[in-house]
Amino acid sequence: MPYPAKTSAEQILSAAITRLEQGGQAGLSLRALAAELKLTPNALYRYFGSREALLAAMAVQGAVLLLQALEPVLRNSLSPQGVHELARRYLAFARTRPALYDLYMTCDSLSSEQQQTYEQLWEQVVQQLQPLAGSHSAQVAMTLWSYLHGLVGLERSGVYDSPGSPKPPQNLAFGLNLLLAGLRTLESSP
DSSP: OOOOOOOOOHHHHHHHHHHHHHHHHHGHHHHHHHHHHHHHHHHHHHSSSHHHHHHHHHHHHHHHHHHHHHHHTTTSSSOOHHHHHHHHHHHHHHHHHHHHHHHHOOOOOOOHHHHHHHHHHHHHHHHHHHHHHHGGHHHHHHHHHHHHHHHHHHHHGGGGSSSSOOHHHHHHHHHHHHHHHHHHHHHHHH
């Protein structure tokens, strides 16, 4: 006789992400999650073999959600305006889902299958940058990612709260315009 399921991996994942976003990784215990779902802790292990496996699944979901946020911009090759929109969407995701963003950025327990979701996001950005950046599209994607991730860190540390410091919107536009100007310089050099 089959065992009747009271939950699913998707329900557990959804509840875990909600708990993560409310209390961070420190507030995410399998025991508390099981209690919230009205399950025994052992029931969770039927779907996720460990806390690390659950965190990895949540990180992958973060990558999926980030890709969904960027997808409207990534449907076509990126123009300079598209790069600005991509950056705004990336930062909006990091700002509105900080715990999930952090997990996406720091999870080191992904399986090779889970890593493919991360690679899909990366490859899509590199591919859509190609018409703008040519053979430098991977380097430009890494530079853009580094810049945006750095802005997230600076915002969170309160650097932009200092009197006289440039504010994020102006700093974002300045940095992106600098990157795009550098691309034009690369194109014109022999």
